[in-house]
Amino acid sequence: MTRLETIQNMYGWAGFVYALDACKSRSDMAAVFAAMKAKGARSIITFDYCDNAAFGRDLLNAVNDSDIYIFPQHYSYENNFKNAGLDIPVSIxxxxxxxxxxxxxxxxxxxxxxxxxxxxxxxxxxxxxxxxxxxxxxxxxxxxxxxxxxxxxxxxxxxxxxxxxxxxxxxxxxxxxxxxxxxxxxxxxxxxxxxxxxxxxxxxxxxxxxxxxx
Known part of the structure; x- marks a missing residue:
C-alpha cells in the first residue's frame, strides 16, 4: 500500500504540525518526532521553509529514524521528493x-x-x-x-x-x-x-x- 493509499484510509486525529524555519538538526527533529509519536501521532505535517541545501535530507532521515509519516506542506519540495522516487505525498x-x-x-x-x-x-x-x-x-x-x-x-x-x-x-x-x-x-x-x-x-x-x- 502506498502512503497516499494509507492516507485515504486514515480517519480521526492523526498528528501534529511542525515548523521547518528553525532548520533544526536531524537528531533534534528525530527527538521531537519521537515525542509526537509517543503521544499517539501517526503523522506530522511540516510548514514554513528551511533555506539550507542539506536540510531536506536531514528531515527525511529524522522521519525515518522516528518511523512516522510526513506530509511535506511546502510546494517547492515536490520535485525533490518525486524525482528521487520517494513515496511521500505533497500538499500545501x-x-x-x-x-x-x-x-x-x-x-x-x-x-x-x-x-x-x-x-x-x-x-x-x-x-x-x-x-x-x-x-x-x-x-x-x-x-x-x-x-x-x-x-x-x-x-x-x-x-x-x-x-x-x-x-x-x-x-x-x-x-x-x-x-x-x-x-x-x-x-x-x-x-x-x-x-x-x-x-x-x-x-x-x-x-x-x-x-x-x-
Missing part, C-alpha cells in the same frame, strides 16, 4: 478563501496529492461563539467547497483554532465572542466533530468526504 495548506481568491489555480490543484485545509470559522463574517451553530455551519461550508475542487483527492484538516483573545488574530465579525470559555466551547464542539469523521460510514451532512479529520 490553505484557507478556502485563499483558493477562492487565487484565480486559475489548476497547476497547483493538479500537482497536489491531497488537500490540506485551514478551516477557521473564527474568521467568518458572521462568527459568534466558539461552540455555536454558525461555527459548525461555517466549518461544513468550507469542507463542501474543498470537496468541489479536490477531484476525489483526500482532504486533511490541518489547522483550526479559536483564540482566547484578539492579540494575534483579529476577528472579522462584530458579534464574535473571544474569551477562554468560547475557546473551550469550540474545543467541546471538536470533541463532537472528530468522532463523526473518525468513522468513514458516518454521515456528517457535508458531502462524500473520504478524509482524515486532523
Amino acid at each position: 495548506s490553505e484557507l478556502a478563501y485563499g483558493w477562492q481568491q487565487a484565480g486559475d489555480f489548476s497547476a497547483v490543484q493538479n500537482a497536489l496529492d491531497l488537500f490540506m485545509i485551514n478551516n477557521f470559522p473564527y474568521f467568518a463574517q458572521n462568527a459568534e461563539e466558539g461552540g455555536s451553530s454558525s461555527t459548525w455551519s461555517k466549518f461544513i461550508n468550507d469542507m463542501n467547497y474543498y470537496v468541489s475542487i479536490a477531484n476525489g483527492k483526500p482532504l486533511v484538516v490541518t489547522q483550526t483554532v479559536w483564540p482566547s483573545n484578539e492579540d494575534e488574530f483579529a476577528p472579522n465579525s462584530p458579534n464574535i465572542v473571544v474569551n477562554a470559555q468560547s475557546g473551550q466551547d469550540n474545543w467541546n464542539l471538536w470533541m463532537v466533530i472528530v468522532p463523526i469523521f473518525s468513522n468513514p460510514t458516518t454521515s456528517c451532512g457535508c458531502g462524500e468526504i473520504g478524509m482524515i479529520k486532523w
